[in-house]
Amino acid sequence: MGGGIARGLRLRLPPTRFFPQQTDDDLAFRSALQKQNLLFEASALVSPVVVAQSVNIPTIYGQVLQKIDPVVTMKNRAAATIKLADYYLGQWAKFVRPVMAYPELTDPMYAPLRDISGEYMVPNLKMIQNNVISLLNVNGKFIESYMTGLNHEFARELLWREYPTDQRGSYFRQFWDVREVMGANPTKAKIEQFKNIPELHRWALNRDLGDHNNRPTVKDNVVLVVRGELLKRYPNTVIYAxxxxxxxxxxxxxxxKVRNLADEDGSMAGQANIQHPLFKAQILPDIYFIGFNLTVKEVKGDPGNSLAENPGWFFILRERPGEPRFGFDIGDAPQNPLYTWNELNWKNLGTADGGQLTINRNFTLGNTNPLTGDAGLDNKARHDEDVKYSWSTTTNAADIAYITYQDKVMIAIHGSEMLNF
Structure with missing residues (x-):
């Protein structure tokens, strides 16, 4: 065939020409393309130029680690599956990771504060006069703020000294001195009962400062304040309400009439008639604080318009039973005649108070009762017993012991006498 065109082939045209036909779909497609092209052109005119931003890999890395942290993911997973009240949803996370073991110090932490200055405990301390008994109220907000700061700073100290700690421990929870109240060898449960604040990581988030009392049954404590020589000279004085x-x-x-003392063994509204102290404190040399589970309103009582009203509370200071004392009254004028041996004093004996005593005279008891009413009846019974013993140069030691025996002293002061509102 060579390089030329084969002579055996011939191209023939169709008898009629073919012209493509436009359908409705073709017209619609063409119109859509035109509109899309117009949209692209308009967008190019108004759209800002996109500038590529650099990616901060370290930031993304940190965010990813934070999102996949099990502390976060497990908490969210548990929160999605465990149904709790709204209050607990904000509280439960503190139980996910237990607090690391930490030292617990049981010393009453009011003492270091007092040692810095008594004014930190009771502002205007000098206003408490000598030989005075009064009432104060506990400032719960101050105690909780002080104890919180104390624990915070101690946690920082442990961290500084490389002690293994997560700084969430509650190292100090005792503000007042409760050692005498708890007694010897208290149980662990009793020790916990007398703590002033709960563990810090268990404090409720919806409570105000001052409302985190570790003892739910304890109210706003009223504190009896005693200043003077009384408790210095008689440190074993029994104090209760x-x-x-x-x-x-x-x-x-x-x-x-003066209000009476209620029956010691009785109770009212489920509360015993005797209330012993919850805690004690002392500011040297002669100021003593004794706290009770009573409120100021309870202690003061009502005016007395009806028997249903609250009669209030007495604070009792009495000599401890079982600690006999012998001697005579000091500073009294001589009693003549004597009705009971309890009236015999140093002036009757003609001897200086507390001086050397020589039995060189006789005393007899008269029959004139200086007291009346119930007190007179008690004094008469005492007289009938005292006449069996004599004071003379022939008196034996047993009679002298009976005559010089000092009756136990008890003072009862009603709360309304110390509250002027």
């Missing part, structure tokens, strides 16, 4: 009782005459309260 005893409920008062209305003096009743013909079924009505006799407001002209």
């Amino acid at each position: 005893q409920r008062a009782d209305w003096p009743v005459e013909n079924g009505q309260i006799d407001t002209t």
Whole structure:
């Protein structure tokens, strides 16, 4: 065939020419393309130029690690599956990771504060006069803020000294001195009961400062303050609170009489008539604080318009039973005649107070009772017993011991006498 065109082939045209036909779909497609092209052109005119931003790999790395941290993911997973009240949803995370073991110090932490200055405990301390008994109220907000700061700083100290700690420990939880109240060898449960604040990581987030009391049954504590020589000279004085009782005459309260002491073994509204101290504190040399589970309103009582009203509480200071003392009254004028041996004093003996005593005279008891009423009846019974013993140059040691025996002293002060509002 060579390089030329084969002579045996011939191209023929169709008898009729072919012209493509436009359908409705073709027209619609063409219109859509035109509109899209117009849209692209308009977008190019108004769209800003996109500038590529650099990627901060370290930031993304940190964010990813934070999102996949099991502390976060497990908490979210548990929160999605465990149904709790709204309050607990904000509280439960503190139980996910237990607090590391930490030292617990049981010393009453009011003492270091007092040693810096007594004014830090009681502002205007000098206003408490000598030989005075009064009432104060506990400032729970101050105690909790002080204890929180104390624990925070101690945690920082442990961290500084490379002690293994997560700084969430509650190292100090005791503000007041409760050692005497708890007694010897207290149980672990009793020790926990007398702590002033709960563990810090268990504090409720919806409570204000001052409301995190570790003892739910304890109210706002009223504190008895005693300043003077009394407790220095008699450190074993027994101090407690005893409920008062209305003096009743013909079924009505006799407001002209002093309120009585309620029965020691009784109770009212589920509360015993005797309340012993919850804690104690001392500012040297002569100021003593004794706290009770009573409020100021309870202690003061009501005016006495009806028997249903609260009669208030007495604070009792009495010599401890079982510690006998012998001697005579000091500073009294001589009693003549004597009705009971309890009236015998140093002036009767003609000897200086506390001086050397020589039995060189005789004393006899008279028959004139200086007291009346119930006190007179008690004094008469005492007289009938005392006449069996004599004071003379022939008196034996047993009679002298009976005559010089000092009756136990008890003082009862009603709360309303110390509250002027």
